[in-house]
Amino acid sequence: MSQGTVIAAVDGSAESQAAAQWAAREALLRDLPLHIVHAWQDWSPGFAHAPFTGTETAPGDAAVTRHWAERVPRGVADRLRESHPGLRVGVEQVFGRPAEVLLAAANKAEVLVLGSRGLGALGGFLAGSVSMPVLAHAERPVVVVRAGERAEDERRPGDGADRPARYLDVVLGLDLTRPCDELIEYAFSAAAARGAALRVVHGWDTPIVYGYEPEAADPGHGVAMGLREASALTDALRPWRGKFPDVDVKEQCVVGRAADHLVDASKDASLLVVGRRVRRAAIGTHIGPVTHAVLHHAAVPVAVVPHP
Known part of the structure; x- marks a missing residue:
């Protein structure tokens, strides 16, 4: 694997199936290979349900469990x-702890794609206990996909053969108070690959000074700050407009909670891009309130997308 690879994590769940399909489309858009990764652990003793069948294996029967586990990534790839x-x-x-396996994979890839919630029979490793540490510590972009996500959901209705369906906007949530070149570059690249417009949403609030809001005393203050x-x-x-001249950029400065504006913008988008500050702490799953909300x-x- 290399950083020129799209990686999809699968566990047999509907969420990971949707993630794999999205990852395949992304790999084709970017002309990159796709790598399917499945983290496997021996859950014996105990009962394991073979995916797709609902059958049970006896406690300690690791060979049978592993047989079913090996079918998951092969079936997805086929x-x-x-x-x-x-x-x-x-x-x-x-074979290994899923969070550690996925973190290692993420740090070697162009992008890692996860299902938003895993309920797979082999431990549900895409559930929050695994996906959140990966999101919090990955050094490369991670894309989270919900179950039921379809290719047609990403595009506007076409006007016939002469005018095929176009991608909906890529939406970027941007905080100008921190360096964010990696974040901006990813969003522009995603929009360019799709031939989509890039809608950049920057949220801000009027600061409270000495216990009162300046805008309340002087409405012109808020207007000046907005400008x-x-x-x-x-x-x-x-x-970035110069580096990506073919990308149509729409700038949107909004007052209030950035997360609310981004969630609203996502209703008419093909992809939402947000940042996460890089933290070197070995423990913790802090990804920031805006990222957590969206x-x-x-x-x-x-x-x-991680950035300084």
Whole structure:
């Protein structure tokens, strides 16, 4: 694997199936190979339900459990090859703690794609106990996909053969108070790959000074601040417009909770891109309140991009 690879984590759940399909489309868009990764653990003693069948294996029967586990990534890869001709697909099953396996995979890839919630029979390793540590510590972008996500949901209705369906906007949530080149570059690249417009949402609030809101005393204060924020957003995006001249950029400065505006924007988008500050602590699952909120409520796949 290399950083020129899209990786999809699978466990047999509906969520991971949707993630694998999204990852396949992303790999084709970016002309990259797709790598299917399945983390496997021996859950004996205990009972394990074989995925897709509901059958039970006896406690301690690790060989049977592993047989069913090995079918998961192979089955996903076979279906993707059939539905996406020309897609380069590799498969890997790794024995180990799922969070550690996925973190190692993420740090070697262009992007790691996860299901938003895992309920797989082999331990549900895409559930919050695993996906949150991966999101919090991955050094590369991670995309989270909900069950039921479909290719047609990402596009506007077409106007016939002459005008095929186009991708909905890519939405970027941008905080101008921190360095974020990695975040901006990912969003522009995603929009360019899709031939989609990039809608950049920057949220801000009027600061409270000495216990009162200046805007309440002087409404013009808020207007002036809004103009300054809009100007700062334009300045931040200017060099990226030059690097991606074919991307149509829509700037949106909004007052209030950024998470609320981003969730609302996701209702008419193909992808939502947000950032996560890089923290070097070995423990903890802090991803920031805005990122946490959109992961729970956004209507589309969410790309979480680490940055300083």
